[in-house]
Amino acid sequence: MPLFYNVIEAAAHRLSIVPPMFDYFGALALHALVAAARLGVFDALRERPLTERELAAALGVDPVATGVLLRTLAGLGYLRVRGGRYRLSRAARLWFTTGSPTSLVAGLEFWERTACVIWPEIERAVRGGAPVTPFYALLEGDPALSRSFQAWTAALARRQAPAVARAVPVPSGARRMLDVGGGHGLFSVALLRRHPALRATVIDLPQALRAAADHPRLTPRAGSFLEDDLGDGYDVVLLFNVVHGLTDDETAALLRRLAAALNPGGTLVVGDQFGDSLMPGRASRALLHLLDLNYLVAVGGKVRGRREIAALLRAAGFRDVRHRRPLRSPVTELAVARTPSRSAPRRA
Ligand SMILES: C[S@@+](CC[C@H](N)C(=O)[O-])C[C@H]1O[C@@H](n2cnc3c(N)ncnc32)[C@H](O)[C@@H]1O
Incomplete structure (x- = not known):
């Protein structure tokens, strides 16, 4: 307020x-x-x-x-x-x-329901260390809640996507991009506008793709990024606001699969809130901890620092991890990494 x-x-x-x-x-x-x-x-x-x-x-x-x-x-x-x-x-x-253009109204139902249904379960989540009502299972049976959640994420993405697209280093000659848990697809669309030779596949759960953006070079694909085959031969992978919803083991396994799905010299971009590169101040810190608690109780995830993300990326085989904070992208920072190019010697 x-x-x-x-x-x-x-x-x-x-x-x-x-x-x-x-x-x-x-x-x-x-x-x-x-x-x-x-x-x-x-x-x-x-x-x-x-x-x-x-x-x-x-x-x-x-x-x-x-x-x-x-x-x-x-x-x-x-x-x-x-x-x-x-x-x-x-x-x-x-x-x-x-x-x-920055209206959050369509996402208000999501926060109202989160406050009434998810947050009252903090006590049980802390006792058990995991969410009581997994959020995405809840969305599956509730189209109105799912629409509102997608509207909220889309409203934030609409504001941030142009600046984010300018900050993503797309390798020259890149043709194929995978947007993992891309939902509305707006980050992909912003990149497609800047790179006319690029095509994007957005993989997400069926309920999320109902509101996916329409673009001639964007293909929505219903499926689970944890369980389904991700394909291969990609030049760019986007992983935006996804790892905060995953455990460390799930994140490590997904990053390894994405490293294998990318071409040599391909680019992976993690977009998320990083806990250790925050605006200084008690209110910002308090907000970050509330966000962390929200991820715990809703999806069993957490806020990670950029150093933690960089370590996970390196362990999965990525190189040249860099941190970017696009201006005009207040809640999504980037960790950009590459797969080794074919000629580069393997490093641990
Ligand atoms: C917080 S939203 C982020 C959406 C978009 N990438 C953005 O940054 O605005 C997380 C997305 O991951 C999707 N998701 C969660 N678990 C998934 C899974 N196992 N397989 C595919 N998509 C999943 C959700 O449906 C949701 O669209």
């Missing part, structure tokens, strides 16, 4: 004069945000500021209750109020209006 403590509030929290109420009310804030987006509050305020009565009439909802919701949203930083009229804050306009 776009909410910041002032100096006195920060001191009160630091000295524990007040209990950490946002731990409880953070959940309420998520549900208020979801309700507002679903009721159409943000879209209705996109054109012009409105009073609570005007907004309630436009949405056909109760005016008194609307006032309560609007004041809550203003308190959280999603709305501003002046002269009794509410208008969108920059954050609400960018992220929570449906027409915005």
Whole structure:
């Protein structure tokens, strides 16, 4: 939520004069945000500021209750109020209006359901060391949840893909690319636009491919990257936001299979959040640990540091591991590695 403590509030929290109420009310804030987006509050305020009565009439909802919701949203930083009229804050306009190119609205159901279904299982996941309800099994039986999850990942990818595509070193003469767990396919599409001779195969679970991008040089392939044959003869492999959902053993095995699937001198790109190259600050660290906990309880995975990823890549036979942080790609950094070229002597 776009909410910041002032100096006195920060001191009160630091000295524990007040209990950490946002731990409880953070959940309420998520549900208020979801309700507002679903009721159409943000879209209705996109054109012009409105009073609570005007907004309630436009949405056909109760005016008194609307006032309560609007004041809550203003308190959280999603709305501003002046002269009794509410208008969108920059954050609400960018992220929570449906027409915005960076809209996260279609992904809100995913977070709402995660908060209600997955996160209550943290205690059991910590007792047992593994997720209680594996997330992808849940998606398989729930098309609406699957659509919302794909919409969330696609919204982030849409924002990051052009910068990521500029940072991926595609070998000259490259023809074939494999996008592992590529889902919506938007990272592939951004690379296809820059490299007209390239063709891409996106391998993902059937439910994810329902929303895959349409491109004449992109082939969606339903299957499991853990179990099915991945093919061979690729020049580029993308592994974006996938290894954080895998155990160390699964990651090591997948990287070895991808090294074998690539041509000599081929490029593998891991795109993910790296735990050791973070913006400094307690809030960023806390967010990273929450993300780690989310991966544990949802998919049995974890956040890895770039050094850890580099070690896994080298152990799988990759070379020249480099780290890249594309500007305009705030949540996806890259580890780029190559398979040895045919003439290069083998190194451990
Ligand atoms: C976090 S999403 C990342 C999607 C996309 N690569 C991106 O970065 O936006 C992880 C993807 O891996 C897919 N996935 C998970 N397990 C899989 C498996 N065993 N085989 C194929 N795809 C899988 C999911 O369906 C999902 O689309």
